[in-house]
Amino acid sequence: MARITAGVATSHIPALGAASDLGKTGEDYWKPAFAGYDWTRKWEAEQKPDVVILVYNDHASAFDMKIIPTFAIGCAEEFQPADEGWGPRKVPTVIGHPDLAWHIAQSLILDEFDMTIINEMDVDHGLTVPLTMVFGECEAWPCKVIPLAVNVVTYPPPTGNRCWALGEAIARAVGSFDEDLNVQVWGTGGMSHQLQGPRAGLINKEWDNRFLDRLEGDTQELRHIPHIEYLRETGSEGIEMVMWLIMRGALGRSTRTLHRHYHVPASNTAVGHIVLEPVP
Amino acid sequence: MSAPTDIHAYLDELEDIPGTRVFTAARARQGYQLNQFAMSLMKAENRERWKADERAYLDGWKLSEEQKQAVLDRDYNRLLDLGGNIYFLAKVFSTDGKSFLQAVSTMSGMSLEDYSAMMIAGGRSPEGLRSKKEQQ
Numbered sequence: 001m002a003r004i005t006a007g008v009a010t011s012h013i014p015a016l017g018a019a020s021d022l023g024k025t026g027e028d029y030w031k032p033a034f035a036g037y038d039w040t041r042k043w044e045a046e047q048k049p050d051v052v053i054l055v056y057n058d059h060a061s062a063f064d065m066k067i068i069p070t071f072a073i074g075c076a077e078e079f080q081p082a083d084e085g086w087g088p089r090k091v092p093t094v095i096g097h098p099d100l101a102w103h104i105a106q107s108l109i110l111d112e113f114d115m116t117i118i119n120e121m122d123v124d125h126g127l128t129v130p131l132t133m134v135f136g137e138c139e140a141w142p143c144k145v146i147p148l149a150v151n152v153v154t155y156p157p158p159t160g161n162r163c164w165a166l167g168e169a170i171a172r173a174v175g176s177f178d179e180d181l182n183v184q185v186w187g188t189g190g191m192s193h194q195l196q197g198p199r200a201g202l203i204n205k206e207w208d209n210r211f212l213d214r215l216e217g218d219t220q221e222l223r224h225i226p227h228i229e230y231l232r233e234t235g236s237e238g239i240e241m242v243m244w245l246i247m248r249g250a251l252g253r254s255t256r257t258l259h260r261h262y263h264v265p266a267s268n269t270a271v272g273h274i275v276l277e278p279v280p
Numbered sequence: 281m282s283a284p285t286d287i288h289a290y291l292d293e294l295e296d297i298p299g300t301r302v303f304t305a306a307r308a309r310q311g312y313q314l315n316q317f318a319m320s321l322m323k324a325e326n327r328e329r330w331k332a333d334e335r336a337y338l339d340g341w342k343l344s345e346e347q348k349q350a351v352l353d354r355d356y357n358r359l360l361d362l363g364g365n366i367y368f369l370a371k372v373f374s375t376d377g378k379s380f381l382q383a384v385s386t387m388s389g390m391s392l393e394d395y396s397a398m399m400i401a402g403g404r405s406p407e408g409l410r411s412k413k414e415q416q
Contacts, residue, residue, distance in 0.1 A: 015380065060367040064319045065312055085322055085374040153367060155294065155304045192403070195380060196366045197357060199299030200388040201395060203403025228293045232410040236300050237366075265399040267381050 036261025061124035069116035074147035082122035107173035167249020187247030189240025311363020
């Protein structure tokens with residue numbers, strides 16, 4: 001049987017991808033942001049996950065205003081890094097796992113989550129930056145990836161509670177897949193940031209850290225945070241953190257923290273990163 | 281399922297945040313053509329046409345005159361008011377060779393140097409910036 005062995009959350013700030021691509025990670029400005037991933041890179045080399053279900057949002061790359069799916073799952077054989085306006089990132093092609101992705105899609109729909117199924121899609125920094133942060137520079141990504149895109153751009157995004165429940169349903173879907181696979185679920189985006197208007201540059205270290213605190217253990221408080229609280233406390237783009245709750249929901253009743261990292265700033269944003277394991 | 285949400289109260293609250301335009305359905309409708317115009321700059325051949333003659337390129341889109349002028353002026357706060365979304369507008373400033381940090385600082389009313397220094401010092405505090413009603 002396939003099993004979910006760990007959850008990872010990380011910011012997906014495009015400037016981190018650019019810093020890596022341009023060989024700037026040793027510079028004083030970027031060093032502390034990347035240092036918090038050293039532990040994770042070693043840990044992943046031991047874990048050797050077969051598949052990562054990578055929850056992220058598209059930033060006007062694969063989806064424009066024509067079609068806005070709330071939850072979309074990538075079932076393709078592979079996904080190319082998107083050209084976001086300055087040429088695609090020179091990172092490996094993302095290899096999918098269509099058998100597991102289709103199994104999850106079917107299972108979720110029968111479990112009353114009305115998923116959008118994507119058979120062809122390029123993936124932008126929202127998906128490729130987390131891969132870079134966790135695996136570093138690679139010739140090929142060391143595992144297969146199932147992209148799960150969430151609308152957090154056009155309001156309303158899904159509620160935190162719905163995201164958590166989707167995570168629970170993903171865990172049921174993975175648990176009923178016959179092949180023996182080591183599966184991780186990653187939640188990406190955040191933490192506090194606002195990229196628009198006179199309030200741009202907002203960072204809320206206290207709130208972000210209380211959010212990280214409550215990913216651990218058996219508390220379910222996070223699923224009940226309303227959108228307005230993310231907006232007021234963490235900036236207009238802090239809403240991306242609802243995607244972390246899909247990861248948390250997939251880990252089941254209780255979790256233990258294996259690693260945690262927080263750094264301000266990377267460009268306009270607070271970098272947050274946590275590695276969790278489920279506690280049965 | 282959570283308890284049903286009062287959509288009117290939900291939408292009212294989204295307008296209560298100082299210095300922020302939440303990308304609501306109303307803004308998404310107002311800015312549809314503006315955001316799709318910006319999206320078109322994802323293609324290299326469109327970027328060439330755009331750079332050759334911005335005004336002519338804009339005239340190929342069903343934008344209001346106000347929207348066109350705000351694009352030409354790179355007035356991002358105005359563009360947000362006219363239905364623009366930052367991830368779409370990013371295609372415009374990326375084509376200009378500007379980073380998120382550079383473009384975002386122009387909306388904050390600060391110089392790039394002051395804005396960058398604020399971020400390195402830990403960012404803008406939410407204190408006093410949570411609610412328009414609270415500010416009154």
